[in-house]
Amino acid sequence: MSRIEGARPEPQKAGMSSLGRLLPYARPYVWQFVLVLVLVVIFNASTVMQPYLVKVAIDSDISTKHPSYHGLLVIALIYVGVVIVGVVANFAQTVLLQNAGQNVIRSIRLSLFSHIERQAMRFFDTRAVGRLVTNVSNDTETVSQFFTNFFLSLIRDGLSIVMIVFAMFQLNARIALYCMVIIPVIFAISALFRGRLRRAYQTTRTRLSNVNAFLAENLAGMRIIQIFHQEERQSRAFEALNESHREANVHEYRTSVWFNRAFEILGNVAVAAIVWVGGGAVLRHWIEFGTLYAFIRYIQQFFQPINAMTQQWNTLQSSMVAADRIGQVLAVQPEIEDVAQTVDIRKAEIRGRVEFRHVTFGYKPGQLVLQDINFTIEPGQFIGVVGATGAGKSSVMSLLTRFYEPQEGAITVDGVSIDAYSQEDLHAIIGIVQQDVSLFTGTVKDNIRLFRQEISDETVRHAAEVVGADTLIARLSHGYETELYGKGSNLSAGERQLISFARIVALNPRVLILDEATASLDSQTEELVQRGLNAVATNRTTIVIAHRLSTIRHADNILVLDKGRLVEQGTHFELVRRGGLYAALDAQSGVEVGP
Template identity: 65%
Template sequence: MSQAEPTIGKKRRSQSSDVPTSGIHSLLKLLPFAKPFTWNFIVVLFLVIIYNGTSVLQPYLVKIAIDRDLSVHHPNYQGLLHITIIYVVIVVLGVVANFAQVLVLQYSGQSIIREIRLQLFRHIEKQSMSFFDTNSIGRLVTNVSSDTETVSQFFTQFFLSMMRDGLSVVMIVIAMFELNVKIAAISMIILPILFGISFAFRNRLRNAYQATRSRLSAVVSFLAENLAGMRIIQIFHQERRQDDRFGELNEKHRRANVREYRTSVFFNRVLELVGNLAVAAVVWFGGGSVLHGAILFGTLYAFISYIRQFFQPINSMTQQWNTLQSSMVSADRIGKLLEREPSIQDKPAVERIADVSRVRGQVEFRGVTFSYQPDMVVLKNISFRVEPGEFIGVVGPTGAGKSSIISLLARFYEPQMGSVLIDGKDVRDYAQDDLHQVVGLVQQEVNLFTGTVLDNIRLFREDIPRERVVAAAERVGAHHIIERMPHAYDTPLVGKGQNLSMGERQLLSFARIIALDPRILILDEATANLDSQTEELVQQGLQAVSASRTTLVIAHRLATIRHADQILVLEKGQLVERGRHDELVAKGGLYALLAEKSGVNARVVSGS
């Protein structure tokens, strides 16, 4: 089974680059997003027919005026007036139909983008942590922002062009044959030539277009990376080197862009040239017919107008080749993302917890073995039990697997062997929503969002009252710091909290977790960013909040967990020691070693 999958993946990839069948397939899969707008598209079709009809009628009306009313022998003012009035009505009707069509189509197109974006975002939100290990944020951002835009162009531009321009060509051809079969037949020679030229240019236009897009995205991602890491670049005096690289990327983009314009201008001029040659031919043959009296002058005029009207739709349909290609690529990417099911899902008919606060908070690991990737075991046969309300410290060298233990408890990942239980129930038997309310996590890397301090502490949950937020902040010692900010709790945070110090961000994330009031509290390296004074505050807060709940603290600074009820010592994915601080120090094992080291560190820091 697992062997069959890569081959399928490979096959699809090669198909999408050469034969666009899988691309079309992906586009069709997105059709349900357009379905609610079926009526809009029907209205658009109707409006397009009206608009095209009015365009084709215009030369015809002029022809009638010339041949019937302006003829020297029978001047007809009455008829001329009628034709003029009809002409004006038709022109106005055409403008109105065109306007309405653009509105309805854009409304539908934009609604489709909104829908696809929303679905994609929801889908990504549902994914498990392992998904984010393998999908870069940049790629996902592109998927949600520009791929959706490109796909919607299929529903608007491509669809519109095929309808409008296809219909246009057909209507013009009919009008020509209606006027005069012989000249129409001669004019038809132009059609295969125009289509032949378009076909010949098709790939060149596409390649030029795609080259520009990819050069542009290189420029954009270079910019994003460099702006984010500007401090490092300045410290390492890399400005010049980065300038050169940016200059190079810019130059490539410029060249691609110029090439794109050159190709498309060349193509347009060739089309125009062919069209004008066709006009010349019609003038010659049609003019001859006028002289012989086979046709009237007005008919010739109408023919010339129609030949001119040919370019626009054919040109526009050729451009759609780009749209089709790029929307197929985007649809393929979106489709793959939407198809991907979260690897961790609630069991069917999982029982929800009526009252999360009634969870006692007992934690047990039973023979847990876990790896992120096959044959790289991160945790080996881990077993321990934490009674409700206990305060547990987890220590060990870097990479020992401490954070991984926590990820398993929050069921961000699932163990390959053994089980993780809360209150004696496997975490896989909880609904994930319940589990995330039971287990609260504070990580070293604090994630803040655009919004006020208040929003960030209660994570936009309006059901948490302001008082509870303030109480939470007071409890972790963040209240005074927040009160000193320009607008206290209503101070807006810039970016990801760039207007705050690391320690302040950390305190906010503490307050956040207290406001959410989980039964099991986990702190991963959370005190690392605090100065000793703030850390003391947090220590006090921690004591206060840990009293009423099970608390697991991962700490490099052992002072934080000195008084823990139990300390788990991990090394290379194995639980090597466990016990109270004094017991472990007395034992003289790994913990004693770590304690000695951190004791030395503490002395150095306080001495400097």
Template identity: 50%
Template sequence: MAGQEPENRAKQDREKAGQSAAIRGLLVYAKPHKRQFVGVVGCTIIAIAADLLQPYIVKIAIDDHLMNGSKEFSPLLLLGGLYLLLSLLSLLFSYIQNQLIQIAGQGIVMQLRKDLFRHLSRLSPSFYDRMSSGGLVTHISGDTETVSQFFTQVCLSLVRDGMTLAFILFFMFQLDPVLAGYSLLLLPAIALIAALFRGYMRKTYQLSRSRLSRLIAFTAENLSGMNLVQAFHQEREQVKQFEDRNSSYYEANLREIRTNVLFNRSFDLLGNLSVAFVTWIGGRAVYGEGLEFGVLYAFITYIRQFFQPINSITQQWNTLQAASVSADRIWRLFKTNSELADKGVTTIGQDGDPRRAVGAVRFNDVVFGYTPEEPVLQGISLDIEPGQRIGIVGTTGAGKSSLISLLCRFYDTQRGSVTIDGVDVRQIPLVQLRRAVGLVQQEPYLFSGSIIDNVRLFDSSISPEQVREACRFVGADALVGRLPDGYETLLSEKGSGLSAGERQLISFARIVVFRPSILILDEATANLDSSTEQMVQQALNSVSVGRTTFVIAHRISTVMDADRIIVLRSGRIAESGSHSELMRRGGYYARLYAHSQGEQEEQPAG
């Protein structure tokens, strides 16, 4: 245990250093808004001065006019007008100050979100293998919002409340240095209360936030898997678990609220005791004619205002802590680099157009594994002629999708190379490579938007007429015609409302629109019934004409008409040839085919 303490302290020091570095890094985003921040400081000075001069105006009215028996009304009217003017100035410049800080803060966070999303979109797929989408959404939404609070709340509080304290002390010493000195005796008590509450408030805040995060995660998980919950009749059990988490958050939230209330009331009590103390000391001085009554009034007003900025600054401690943690998480994302270095300089295709590439693909003694210790592909060598249709089959885990991921350059090989038209894919700029290779996956992803935007993927350079032609080419025009608004029909997330076959036809239309020279179909018909598969197969045949096509499939029937079938087994090529050639050999492929036929025969019996 003794050895763990220095280690824990070192870890905490590293975390604090990382958070401080992250805050400094994010302050770079504040530089373009320095005029707004200068304006905030200027407006704050005017607003605070106008606010704190008001008790001084009342002091003048009391001591110089009311207490000396003056019956002239015009000076009091002038002082009243000045008081009203100061109130309006305080209101006006407070409003401008808040507008400026919000413009700066929201502008900073808007640019931060933009840069963060752009950075995430450039990271390699291996990064997303390690990170959950929910966590990344939290970074983009929750963490950036917390950073926004740092600029709009913490920074504003430090400037406004810090200046307010300084101005109050200045006016108090101007009025009466002795009474101001007595007032400073309260500072140790204030510091003690703040120190006692700060650690406890931080713990209650963190406890509440962590339990809220668990509640949200549990809710999101259950909403996503509600079909499974209902299928196994687990509603009562899940509701019970939700109630447990909800009650836990309820208790933590009440604990946080009680802490805040106790802290605020402690400051209120201290403030009231301070007013009573100043009234007692000052009242005795007034009776002894050592202090003017107007000065005592102003002092009482300033003492009441003295605790507000201290309370506000202390309350911002939790926000500062949360912002530091959020900034650290965001900065770690920014420091995460893609494992795929995009340093390609060699173009492919006629006139540098990757869509006009010849489409010759070669795998040269490829070795690859998601971890170096566990290779998934071992010594794969393949030569694919332009325009060939290649079927890739094998059991789960044989390396089918891994092989194609290397061609798309979602990952890089540990040994060997993958070339297109004789050019190593690592030497091709990623933007060109992704234009040359088109991918249709088992679960086609549709975005929230119109049919047109989903086909052209929001690329405005592709005209609506080109989209319609593509849909007609793959046979999707009829289904679009049945939709209420045709091609302008707005789809919800993931294209809910469309069948699996209809979503797949939309993904084929994308291929026609973007015209890649190499087409990859990764289990594109695996989740379709036989009639829908036949419709999609016709579209597939239309799309693959003139393109080098790779078809990954579990079902042998999907690749039987391929020019060549590659049979993978345990990361190696077990066999290669046409369907008839492989069947004549009577090897591994023939056994796979016999097994698939046996499964098909057994299904009707079930």
């Protein structure tokens, strides 16, 4: 439970290249972004025109020997029209950009989820679920701010600066050149803070991910935490992670505030300088008062987009960090992929003959859990697999379902290597029921057919009847339409297991694997399930991994594993008579040996 406390090293680099990897997702919406650009030009032009119109009114219609009320009215009407055009353009650009940006993020999120779904089990063995949840939800939401807030600010405010500079030079090139002195200062401040801001945002995102990962892990294991009274210890660990995240957040905002206030001070100093220089020019009659007013307004407008862009600096930094984290996940190629030309099969032609030939496997290099495994299962046989904890029983089944690839040897179904089948076909051939049942939010009926609409209600009901789940389902408040929540928490362990058995019958695989499937059932429910299993196993290759030897006592063949090796195989009575490892396990189980 505490493995999250030793968090992964915090990333050190995340740049624009991280966001660049996600730009292809924006390609289908490029014309919407182009239209946004056009609207931005219209909006910025309306903004830049406003001080110039006031300048014209002051110099031509107010501060003259013969003020013109008609001229003021015309300027006022033009001013109102310009403002209305700007408001409409601003509204349209915002709505259009949000639509395009959210579509881009939707594409990224779907692609990321699909990519994670295609990963082999080793990918999930080395990554906390909370981190992946953060990638799909929080990180994509953070990147969405780049395509909406930052993109709009970059285009709108960047063009605004260019237009303002052009307008100032048109008014008076000399004073405009004085104003340009502030540009190197702006770059110097940006360079000073850029590295600090990037590191601050990276640290904050990483520590938030640590909090989410710890939370997901502990919520999933809450029963263990409460049973062993670990609440206080886990609370302290969670408090330490939150304190670390709080410190990173405070440091991030402190750095951001210093950055923004430096620009605010610089802007006010620039306005004061323009008042001094421009005021002197007015007193010497080098420029008119309206021109001074326009310069003051333009210098204020000049810093407004700069300040807006700096406000979005944290958006850019956090987006780059989030994009880098997303990119790291997308860069992981699935360890197990279909070959270019898979075997074209129809499930009806599969007989269900399974063979392991000299299979050697380890989850980590140099740490083998299976060594030189050889056995054959004929179609329709009922096979048991037993052994002490860690003997490699579940690893055998993980290899058969191709959750992992063996380092050596071959695994075949009907004489064809399993890597010649597409994964979709292989998993249609081989069904598995585990001790930890996975149920999803939805009705009982949908969980039995796994939301596959081609499986009829009649097939669902028949499957439930075969395994004996129909009587239990009938007692639920709405029968097959009963909604399940939180991994089926409103059902007992036995009811959840029976629904998983019914699911297998409905999906109708040729090879059935039961991985400790009855370990969590009480004796009465196990007896009910056992009757259903006997019916399910008819004309189907069935492999049962069991701690309870009573489950496999009548198996056609029993495979006995010990420390990753297949040490014995035979029927229950053959193995008992040999007096080997199986006989010792049988004696420990207390099962009476009968004829």
